[in-house]
Amino acid sequence: MTECLPYILGKQNIAFFSMEIGLDGGIPTYSGGLGILAGDTVRSSADLKLPLVAVTLISKKGYFRQELTPDGWQIEHPDEWDPSQFMKLLPEEVKVQIQHKDVKVKAWLYEVKSLIGGAIPVLFLDTDIDGNPPEDREISYFLYGDNGINRLKQEIVLGVGGVRILDALGFQIRRFHMNEGHSSLLALELLRKYGMDVDRVRDLCIFTTHTPIEAAHDKFPYDLVNEVAGPFIPLDTLKKLGGQDRLNMTLLALNLSEYVNGVSKKYQDTSSHLFPGYQINTITNGVHSHTWTCESFRKIFDKYMPGWANEPELLVRVDTIPDEEIWHAHMDAKRVLIDYINENTNIGMNYDTLTIGFARRATGYKRATLIFSDLDKLRKINKKGGIQLIFAGKAHPRDESGKRIIKEVFDYIGKLKDRVKIVYLPNYNMALSCKMVSGVDVWLNTPLPPLEASGSSGMKAAHNGVLNFSVLDGWWIEGWIEEVTGWAIGPHPSEETSDEERRTRELEDLYNKLEYVIVPMYYQRRDDWITMMKNSIGKIAYYFNSHRMMRRYITEAYF
């Protein structure tokens, strides 16, 4: 093993594979929730001193940096960064076969260090190295470069290259954890390595699925697979494991993993028709408590519940904090956000106005514009108490309808201009997320069920005493207790409703709860509001954190 690896050979025996990972603001190799979850997985593993090594792609030009024109069109810029400022290129080199020739793969070593002593190595795979022709160097440039040939090449580098690099570095891996189907090819590499012994490979593999609809699973036509990957595994075996018509990465992972899980409890209900014949377990996602708690709340948590960051269960004792200190911590965070907005725009937001936040990928099912369904109602609510809205989120570069959603939000901002203060902040990333999930009063989420696998920004909000107001989908089905931890929008999933009825009820809840419950409580019953803030911390953050999540992976998936 390389000298610069300060780990005992063989100690790190769980390999966590993820196409994207959100570790640090300066390392833009994530696009959204999946990458943030991977980052939180690694951060909690470091705190808990787990024997884990993470494997991902270097994505040297990042995902993209988002610029928004004054009328709301997204412009994408490469988000180039310099790996050598953060990590070290290891000398070991392996090869993978792509389009019938060798492509060299190296790895950069990054260390995620815990404040309390643990460290986790993260290997960033790179093909942009001496000896590779330009077209192979490009493989590791952009995160999710395209859907077809480049994506498959990236998945070969991640899955096959990842296993080979771990071998070359001398790791003795006993568990391979695939975070979503992008790394499924690792199981094929193991199959090849172990003489096509399916049972042996299954013993080694764990698969976590984040995609609650079949249509969204990664699939590649077999002629493309053959062209790009060559005769890596006999075609009849591949079809048996990955599907007859196309290579389905989810199916491949399902067939080659001993343990499979979804990321929220609702998978238990949906998985029987989504994945018939497979046993799907559940480990609900969580967020890294220390990372997603803002400075002012960290301070009062440290004062009243010392040790909370490495033992988030202690947040159950949040009621020991006096109400005024909760409110002051919140107002500190709110000032940071409002100042940031007022310094960067001329919207002129206020500290004392009820502030609603909405930040997530701009794509159809997330329904960023649902709150604008009835502008008169919004104006009326605003008259009663005053509200201001803060939006953020990137659309995937190839998601034209997602880009139009951002544009629509801008159009609504124009229509409500002299009445309601609304802003769309560009370039949503980890740093902006930290400001938003701590600095607003209410965190709004309006996905179209059942498309939200879990969602995690609402868990971050809860860590900062920000109240969730959300459609009952993903994690919120588990976190929601009406008027205790937050408020629901629309029917519970156990109710059968037509699409039309669902929408009617969603809009009723959205506007009625804002007008008759949320706005009056915020302005007139501050004590009740603070009680709900404490409940968010003591009943949501206490449970929906990645320390609990990793302990579950250890006891249920890894051993």
Ligand SMILES: *Cc1c(COP(=O)(O)O)cnc(C)c1O
């Ligand atoms: C937390 C986070 C997400 C995921 O939030 P969801 O609620 O799952 O949409 C996406 N992007 C960034 C930058 C985040 O910090």
